[in-house]
Amino acid sequence: MSAPTAARIRVWGGFALAALVLLVLAPAVLSDFRLGQLGRYLCYALVAVGIGLAWGRGGMLTLGQGVFFGIGAYVMAMHLQIADARLVGDAVPSFMAIAGVRELPAYWVPFASPVVTVLAVLLLPALVAAVLGLGVFKRRVKGAYFAILSQALAAAFAILLVGQQTTGGSNGLNRFRTFFGYNLNDPVNTRMLFCIAAGVLIAAVALVRQLGRSRYGELLTAVRDQEERVRFLGYDPANVKVVAYVVAAFLAGLAGALFVPIVGIVSPNDVGVVPSLSFLVGVAIGGRTTLLGPVLGAVGVAWAQTALSEQLPSLWTYAQGLLFIVVIGFLPAGLAGLGIPVPRRRGSRGRGCRIPGDAPGDGAGDGAGAAVFAERRS
Structure with missing residues (x-):
């Protein structure tokens, strides 16, 4: 058996195993309450998949994903x-x-209208991200400036929602009884929602994997490592970044829309600065340069938050902050850097997607991505 064939078998086997665990085993062994909790974690993981693309491969430190999550949710x-x-x-x-x-x-x-709602969930976050991305990246805003700007956007969005009584103000919107005609009090329908969230997450991972293995993925990596070299090759790095930013926003909006019927409430507390940072913490801990690292990190952090909050509610915030500092300071590659077998994104010729030790997105990389892309282009 050739190496490419064996690799394809491993990949498809991994997706089949994930589908088996999430779509068959989890509904069979978990109670309705625990299944609802896992569904919420999967929504967070869906956001993390997009952040992994934008931050891990593109070097864009997105601190405002709560905005797009909130658009889809509201x-x-x-x-x-x-x-x-x-x-x-x-x-x-x-x-x-x-x-x-x-x-x-x-x-x-x-x-x-259900049709307008579905279209808005799919298109509105992506459209907002496209407008913001073009306005920011065309002006060559990057690095810490982009991170601060995106975080300020999340804070402004949460404050706006608090002041709008027609969206429930600080209490948000809750007590939903139906989901497109299905009774949310019926355990069968709640399990259906979980399966939808699991299926969407698996599809999102497959989408990001395909993007990473494509020519676009190589170009995005090159932009992350040496933006100026990519510009000299005749490409506009702003357009490359916008695509990744839009995909991340699309996945966040979809996660927000699934979060609402699964959890039963959405409020400004779910879309502001703190949730946006929580999304990022999971990605950083799992390993932003890997394919499954953001998923496992987001689920793990959300589970730890629930478990520790039940026992030590006043200490979780400090534990989360300490964990983030330790990972950023000593494990920049996340848990994947400890040798945990989390599959890495691979290029079409098997090259790993490695992020240099310098700060992502500031143009201080070693230029490996740009060099590889330039070689293939020639």
Whole structure:
């Protein structure tokens, strides 16, 4: 058996094993409560997959993924609130009726349609990311400046939501009863939601793997290592970065839309600075340069947060901060750097996607990606 054939068998075997564990074993052995918790962790992992592409391969330290997660979540939550209100014959959701609002705000009306809602979940985060990315990357904003800007955007978005009573203010939107006509109180439907989240996560990992192995993935790595050399080769690094940023936003918005019916609530606390940093912590701990590292790191951190918060609620924040500092300071490659067998992204000729020791995205890399891409281009 040739090496490429054996590699393909290992890859497809890994995807089959993941599908077996998530779609068959987990629903069979976990209680409804624990399955719901795991579904929430998978939503976080879906965000982490996008961050792994943008940060791990592209060198863009995205501290504002909570914005795109929140867009997808609030779009879905508004649709579910409207559907629940119409189910009982009300013109507006109950929290609006209590506040004296008698008709839907204009920006709520389109989301009464399931088709518009699904399209908005799929397209709106990506569109916002495209506009922001073009505005930022065309001006060659990168490194710490991009990180601070994205974090400020997440903070502004959370503050905006707190001040909007038509989106529930600081309480957010909750108490959803149906999901596109399916009763959320039925355990069969909650398991269906978990399977949807698991299937979407597996598909997202496959998508990012394919992007990483493509010519675009090599170009993104080259931009990360030596942006100026890529520009001299005739490519616009801004366009390359925007694509990765849009894909990461798309996955975050999709994760937010799945998070709402699985968890049953979304509020500004789920989309601000702290959640955005939590997404990043999981990616860093798992290993941002690997394919499965962000997934395993996000699930592990979310599980640890739940477990430790139940026992030591006041200490989790400090433990999380200490863990992030230790990983960034001493394990820049995450747990993958300890030799844990987490599959690395591979180029089409088997080269690993390695990030230099210098800060990602600042153009201080060793130029390996750019050199490889230039060699193949010639």
